[in-house]
Amino acid sequence: MELDERKLKILQAIIRTYLETGEPVGSRTISKYTDLNLSSATIRNEMSDLEELGYILQPHTSAGRIPSDKGYRLYVDTMLDAKDSEIQNLRDELEEKTGKIDDVLQKVARVLAANTNYATLVSGPRYQSKHVKFIQVTEVDEKNLLVVIVLDNNVVKNQMIRIDEPVEQETIVKLNFMLNTTLNGLDVLEMNLAVIQKLKEQFDSHTRVIDSILEIIGKTLIDEDDLEIYTSGATNILKYPELSDKAKAAQILDAFEEKRIFHNWLGLPEKGRTDESHDIQVYIGDETNMDSMKDCSMVTATYRVQEGVYGKIGIVGPKRMDYDKVVGTLNSLMSQLDDIFKDKN
Amino acid sequence: MELDERKLKILQAIIRTYLETGEPVGSRTISKYTDLNLSSATIRNEMSDLEELGYILQPHTSAGRIPSDKGYRLYVDTMLDAKDSEIQNLRDELEEKTGKIDDVLQKVARVLAANTNYATLVSGPRYQSKHVKFIQVTEVDEKNLLVVIVLDNNVVKNQMIRIDEPVEQETIVKLNFMLNTTLNGLDVLEMNLAVIQKLKEQFDSHTRVIDSILEIIGKTLIDEDDLEIYTSGATNILKYPELSDKAKAAQILDAFEEKRIFHNWLGLPEKGRTDESHDIQVYIGDETNMDSMKDCSMVTATYRVQEGVYGKIGIVGPKRMDYDKVVGTLNSLMSQLDDIFKDKN
DNA sequence: TGTTAGCACTCATTCGGGTGGAGTGCTAAT
DNA sequence: ATTAGCACTCCACCCGAATGAGTGCTAACA
Numbered sequence A, B: 001m002e003l004d005e006r007k008l009k010i011l012q013a014i015i016r017t018y019l020e021t022g023e024p025v026g027s028r029t030i031s032k033y034t035d036l037n038l039s040s041a042t043i044r045n046e047m048s049d050l051e052e053l054g055y056i057l058q059p060h061t062s063a064g065r066i067p068s069d070k071g072y073r074l075y076v077d078t079m080l081d082a083k084d085s086e087i088q089n090l091r092d093e094l095e096e097k098t099g100k101i102d103d104v105l106q107k108v109a110r111v112l113a114a115n116t117n118y119a120t121l122v123s124g125p126r127y128q129s130k131h132v133k134f135i136q137v138t139e140v141d142e143k144n145l146l147v148v149i150v151l152d153n154n155v156v157k158n159q160m161i162r163i164d165e166p167v168e169q170e171t172i173v174k175l176n177f178m179l180n181t182t183l184n185g186l187d188v189l190e191m192n193l194a195v196i197q198k199l200k201e202q203f204d205s206h207t208r209v210i211d212s213i214l215e216i217i218g219k220t221l222i223d224e225d226d227l228e229i230y231t232s233g234a235t236n237i238l239k240y241p242e243l244s245d246k247a248k249a250a251q252i253l254d255a256f257e258e259k260r261i262f263h264n265w266l267g268l269p270e271k272g273r274t275d276e277s278h279d280i281q282v283y284i285g286d287e288t289n290m291d292s293m294k295d296c297s298m299v300t301a302t303y304r305v306q307e308g309v310y311g312k313i314g315i316v317g318p319k320r321m322d323y324d325k326v327v328g329t330l331n332s333l334m335s336q337l338d339d340i341f342k343d344k345n
Numbered sequence C: 001t002g003t004t005a006g007c008a009c010t011c012a013t014t015c016g017g018g019t020g021g022a023g024t025g026c027t028a029a030t
Numbered sequence D: 001a002t003t004a005g006c007a008c009t010c011c012a013c014c015c016g017a018a019t020g021a022g023t024g025c026t027a028a029c030a
Helices: A005-021 A027-033 A040-053 A069-079 A090-094 A101-116 A169-183 A193-202 A204-222 A234-239 A246-257 A259-267 A323-344 B005-021 B027-033 B040-053 B069-079 B090-094 B101-116 B169-183 B193-202 B204-222 B234-239 B246-257 B259-267 B323-344
Strands: A119-123 A132-141 A144-151 A156-162 A229-232 A281-284 A296-306 A309-318 B119-123 B132-141 B144-151 B156-162 B229-232 B281-284 B296-306 B309-318
Touching (some): A005 A040, A005 A069, A027 A040, A101 A119, A101 A229, A101 A309, A101 A323, A119 A246, A119 A259, A132 A169, A132 B132, A144 B132, A169 A193, A169 A204, A246 A259, A246 B234, A246 B246, A259 A309, A296 A323, B005 B040, B027 B040, B069 B323, B101 B119, B101 B229, B101 B309, B101 B323, B119 B234, B119 B259, B156 B204, B169 B193, B169 B204, B193 B204, B229 B259, B234 B246, B234 B309, B296 B323, B309 B323
Antiparallel strands (some): A119 A309, A144 A156, B119 B309, B132 B144, B281 B296, B296 B309
């Protein structure tokens, strides 16, 4: 059996209708809905075929059909028109850019959630490789040294170090010089034992301080944890009856609270259709690879702050989410985000 | 009519039973439950009185009684035994103190939620007054200056400033000296125009830089927003049928997502019974002053990191939450937290 | 006078049967 | 190949009866 033109049209009609109503759709509805002018009986036959092909399924005999994951997949891959999104200019709402990128991202999540009525998440930008650009150790008072590290992506990290005995000013100056000359531009991998040994030798009287500093640098460079994820509108999922039974809702909401679960999301493989411009991906059900999301779909996009620095945006909703609108909205948003980040650099 | 001994006992029995079952409790149940050996009829009479006094209410005729807010209040104020909490040593779980206070607090929230089956929130420590202890401006590269500010509570803030033209090393040294001598120890209120004017005069060629720095300092000192609130176990509320209908649940969960709502919580007045040791407060229903919490109760405690630096811990659950256990758990936790923070200083 | 047994009454919940409607699959006619 | 018609299935809903927990009241009792 083949998926001919007509079957496609019917499948599309089924999915469209189901997206709207959230209820199983029957042959009569489709028979009226389409421009095919077919009787419900014919539709029934076709539906029977579509079911056999795995694109739709019946919750129980004598109920209408609902799209299967395979059906959604086909729909997303081949049937979305890239129609203009009717979303208003998000930019206005983002315009008061406080300069802090995390505020912007949190706001993006919020705006997106408000606009789509789905749950959203936005990951902070990830830097592909981090190098030390600048290190500075300063004495704050007799008991505290402050270590400031600037990475080549202009991210600044700092940490206090407690010291037992005061360190002379001169030593600090020397230390700074040494640190900057030896470590500058180095990746964490390149800070091998030889380099470290060399440093320690020079300051054998302050090994504890050096140790602390190296530890901080290490942490800073490999820190995976501090990858922020901003979320918004998690409770939107309660709006969709098929997700709002207690067990399912708790599972999904937990995921949004315990954002850690989404960390692996950042590494999800590309799946099916890739939107030319903004890397928009759709994951349906199990494709998300997250058990808690198995009843959801997720649309993601990637934004770039600058070359090699990117983050992701995700929208989570029921499988019957309005893919068309979401993709449109994301496209529009991404363009605007690009602009905003461009302005910044 | 007076609240005599017997009425109290009956009220207590009603509340205890209701806390367990979550369902209206009838006269017969109480008649069996108590050691009073009274018939259900007598209990009924007493209940009728208690209702008239406002301590309990009937959801509808011919249902049992449930405690009113006033009833809970009385219960919490006078009937809690300070029995030892059976909670295991939380400290073990917190022991791997990563040194970062926010990690510790997030963990506290998590442990607490797991132990109580309620939703928890923990506010980051708040500093009563902030003064500048140390400022440093450094040139990171030709286009960027880095401003590092250390407050007297050892909180470090930093921000980059873009500059159009390079600033000579000498100027920076001078600038640092000036900033530290003029601003050191000052509160934001004390940085009046005179001080600012003086600074600007000295560096009239770099007013833009000075402006940026002052702006950053200002923001740092009055920053209210960066008061972090950590939450955990929000979805626990779905476990309680009386809270898990869609509208209510969404409202409460929203509050936990949009943590901002809890900001005013930090300023809630003391209410009723104050636990001697750890400032444990119970807010019932509207007492929380948050509309979204009107069907919940909230137990809060205050922890102190050091003199004048404190934060709050809150537990949110249904009104029929197990106050006894929660207060016990909090007490135990607070002692352990105190120790942990003591170690740190 | 406080306590209790008994009784009539209320009201939420539950359960089963009946009904309507939506939908299907099959068959026969076009 | 399409369609009309029909029998059949099954969910959803409504209704009414039964259930049962609980109350308030009254009258009797110690």
